[in-house]
Amino acid sequence: MDTSKLIGGRYKPQGDPVSGAMGDVWAAEDMRLGRTVALKLLARSRLTQQGVPTEFSEWTVKRFKREGPAMARVNHPHVAHIYDTGEHDGELYIVMEYITGRSLTEYLKTGPTLTLERTVRWTREICEGLEAAHSCGVLHHDIKPDNIMITRQGEVKIVDFGLASFADATQSHTGAGTPLYKAPERWNDDLGSVRSDLYSVGCVLHEMLTGRTPFGSAQDAPMAVGRMHQDDIPAPPSAHRPGVPDQLDAIVQTLLAKDPAHRPKSAEMVAETMREIQNTLGAEELTGADRQADLPDAPGSDTRLSRRIRELDRRIFDLEIRCGESDQSVIEARMEHAELTGQSGDARGAAALYNRLGHDCQNFFDPYDVRVLNAFEGVARWIARSNKQ
Incomplete structure (x- = not known):
């Protein structure tokens, strides 16, 4: 891309992009409004075979065009906002909220196992953002730590609705998704549902609690991981991390149910469960041996x-x-x-x-x-x- 030109007549790329298989994401300055934005461009040339478009490349272009409308339908503090879409020199682009922070992946890779308080709080915020998307008829289809940003304020922002499909859609590319977090039904040409996103939340919650995904690893063949999702029953998080409360064991097991009908009906139900667990964690301190006086600023509150x-x-x-x-x-x-x-x-x-x-x-x-x-x-x-x- 020629970065000497303004993209869409108003966006000036800055620094180096973060590159992926399907495109690049730049920090850019919105010259019209004077703010920093995230500029995502689809590199069509990377999706061809010797310059010839493939079925996958054509599907990806359609998917990219759908990302803008999908995200624009969602307005919530825990979902990255979309500002603009367009085409520049034959390349499609989306302009999104620029998030200062780190991905959940970075927290999981560089630090110790997350604390229970932080795990429960971030899971609640993920589900609150998903509930807003689901209520607009938008499925994410690729909930994973890479797509969960943690802002400088310590709050969740769900990003990359590139795999999103409207809940009333009749067709979708069912091969999409990341194997380690992909619901069992989606390995069988099922379009997926609200409960497929919640299964992925269960995989992420398991990883936040234990430092490992419930099935397989990044080194395993995708189809082998798929068979684990469909056939294997994971051990509860407490088997890997003693001290995990029974409530968290239970919600993880429910989220990872093989049959979608046995999972929670909505993201809001999971968010409410997380709120209850947050209160329980605080209450445990109040009833413990180190209980402090019930003062206004007592840390046990x-x-x-x-x-x-x-x-x-x-x-x-x-x-x-x-x-x-x-x-x-x-x-x-x-x-x-x-x-x-x-x-x-x-x-x-x-x-x-x-x-x-x-x-x-x-x-x-x-x-x-x-x-x-x-x-x-x-x-x-x-x-x-x-x-x-």
Whole structure:
């Protein structure tokens, strides 16, 4: 693409694109409104065989043209907004909300197992965004960590409705989707439904809780993974991560039901379950051995505790950008985050956060630095508490 020209007469690409098999995504400046946007272009040349369009390339072009209208029908804080669509020099483009943050994939790959509080909160927000899409008759068809962005404010944004189809559509490319997260019925030429998206949510929730997908790995052949989705019964998350509450085990098992009729009827039902679990996590602290006085700012208050953890997510993100990961303010914020995680009832999550911090501090400072010793003391303390639960 010639980046010296304004795309659509108003969008100026900046920096280097993030490239994929089907196209590129650029940060761009909207010269008319003076804001940064995400500019997604479909590279048709990559979808041909020696310059000749294929059935798959033609389907992909149709899919890309559908992405704009599909996303435009959804208006929700947890779904990336679409601003514009068009064609430039024979290439199709979509202009979307620019999200400053990281994908859920990055959180899963670079950090310890997510805390229960963060896992439950993000799952609730994913389902709230999906409910908004489903209520507009839009299915996503490719819910996975790559398509879930976490903003600087620590909130979920669902992106890439490129595989979306309207719920009343009579035809779809049923081969679409990512094998590790694809519902059993969609391996059998089924168009999929609201409950197919919820199955994918179950796969993502399982991965957030355990660090692994319920079936197979990225190294396995797609059809082998497909057979696992259709035939195998996964072990509950608590089998991989002791301390996972029974409620989370139950909702994962329900979401991963082979028969769509046995899954929840709507994303809102799952979101409501997540809200109940959030309250339960807070209540566990209030009834625990370390219960504090019921003061206005007591960390044991379920809503205040969740809000403080969320605020720390944002603060740590901002501090790392402004001050660097080894700055003392970042270390202190991460220690506070680990403590609040433990107070929320997630002792193993607190130990994991402290363990990650301890190893980071070893890399930043002297191995015997007091910050290293304090972090590993936190590991031992919260592991001891988890063993008593």
